Amino acid sequence: MASNEIRFDCRHRNDRGVLEIVPHIDGTQLTELIDRFEIAAGMQPAGDAYGGLIPQFFRFGPMADHFHGRSTRAMGPKTPLLGCECGEWGCWPLMARITVTADLVVWDSFEQPYRTTRDYTEFGPFRFDRHQYDAALRALNATTDPEVDDSHV
Template identity: 40%
Template sequence: MTHTVEFLRRLYPGDDQDRAGWGVRIDGTDLRALVAEATRAGWSQEWDGSKEPPDGREAYLMTQHAPLVMADDAHARRHFLGDPDPERREPETGAMALLGCICGTDECWPMMATVTLTQDLVTWSGFHQPYRPEWGILAMGPYVFPRPAYDRALADPVRFPGRGLLSVSGDHGTDDHTSEDAGGASGETS
């Protein structure tokens, strides 16, 4: 079974002209929502008998990761075509980050996966959190995308106006620099 992929792009807060957050939707669902569900059991074991996250478990699950922060569009394309920066790849497994940390430093809390590219298909599999090896491979994927559709989605990402963060809720107005930039395009969610 093949899946559909959309890449989401929004200029990142700050003065860098080309720096952007790159998110992903698979079959219309934000990758962060898929990861939230897949990591629920691991987090639940850690939370049993310990302090709850400040905003509650569900809020934490949905906001544990952020879109990757890329220097420019060419950098993002190289990354998602299997040529990530060394700090976004595990040398021992070859897995690469598909999501980063909410702090803006992707390697701080990445979501890793093996990305396999052929002439016809792109496959994302073996999702795991490198800082929680006890969780093992997460129960998500593999996601198989037709290569031509993947390449088109990467070349023409869904672009959100203004500068800010791509949130799971679809409220793309967070951290905007001007009020006229607030909000994403009508009907667009990440």
């Protein structure tokens, strides 16, 4: 089974003065992938609706826990992978189920919880080699501040 490649970019958001984490899948930002999907599916609103996660705005806990689907259960069984373009994840999140095994990490069952009639069954699933996924999280940790410490990955 072919797997996708993941990278987590941590970039400075000039409009907010904070760091934003944006996953890249096979070299393309997840924000761009979801925009293309929603626009092609005729969803409204669509395009430029999503932004990365901003750990300073919400205490996700260690990013390794978050991106392994072990973040606070106050969010329910799914994990926010993206937030709103405004910077708040709760405003317009892209949620997914994250399943972790010894060899694989899978993102599937995507949803936009404020538009429950939207159908994301054709988006993903994304399957990542566990070793490559964990290496990407370690690289993210190397670029973030102690607030999002993932030293135990």
